[in-house]
Amino acid sequence: MTTQSPTPIHDAVREHYAERIKKNASCCGSPDCCSTDSNLYPADLLSTLPAGESAVSYGCGDPITLASLLPGQTVLDLGSGAGLDCFFAAKKVGETGRAIGVDMTPEMIERATASAKRMGITNVEFRQGYLEDLPVEKDSVDVIISNCVINLSPDKAKVFAEAFRVLKPGGKLAVSDIVTDGPLPEEVKQSLSAWAGCVAGAIDARDYTAMMESAGFREITLTPVFFDQETVDSALDEMKLDVKDYPREAIHKTVYSAKITAYKPA
Secondary structure, eight states: OOOOOOOHHHHHHHHHHHHHHHHTOOSSSOTTSSOSSOTTSOHHHHTTSOTTOOOOOOOSSOHHHHHTOOTTOEEEEETOTTSHHHHHHHHHHOTTSEEEEEESOHHHHHHHHHHHHHHTOOSEEEEEOBTTBOSSOTTOEEEEEEESOGGGOSOHHHHHHHHHHHEEEEEEEEEEEEEESSOOOHHHHTOHHHHHTTSTTOOBHHHHHHHHHHHTOEEEEEEEEOOOHHHHHHHHHHTTOOOTTOOHHHHHHHEEEEEEEEEOOO
């Protein structure tokens, strides 16, 4: 059981994604950002889904490939959404491994659980909870993955502390997330729609990795993956963001996706 109390940001994000999953819509308006057709994943990974199954994703990258999962591992997905990354992970770790997804949105848990049952994936489970207060035992997970979710948290330092707590010594963190190169305008940071759209909650990459290091992580790497202008414009239109004296080109240069890995010391 978790004891985390929801904040207005939690509530706004939960409502946003509950509505998105009901409509099978992308999270930010563009098919290239938080994609529901999952063009972020390699074809060989998508081919592991059963025939006829749609790949519903709200991510900004491919943490599965980044994680280099092995048979028998226990994998935890922070903000598991409709379950896509958990399904991929469950296939990678095999029958001797397991995948656990944690998400705060009941509609996502319901969709993911139903999909797992329909596809006959038995080594996966989904738990409702907050990333700042994970319903997961200490030192119980080999690898943590996450796909464009940690930026949504109003207390990222606590998320990293929780991730460090539940990882086994020597465990790996592999995430795709949105970060920035420099500060965002206050008008953007105060917009709840921009929080839900993975923009307002993004922080400077240097602050992001500093929080990870403070939590205890080591061997931290962060590799930028920049969006094209069309993707950024589509996301800003969806969030109805038009910031005075701050051209969209500036946001395009400031906000980007990143592939991030780190380890808990053995």
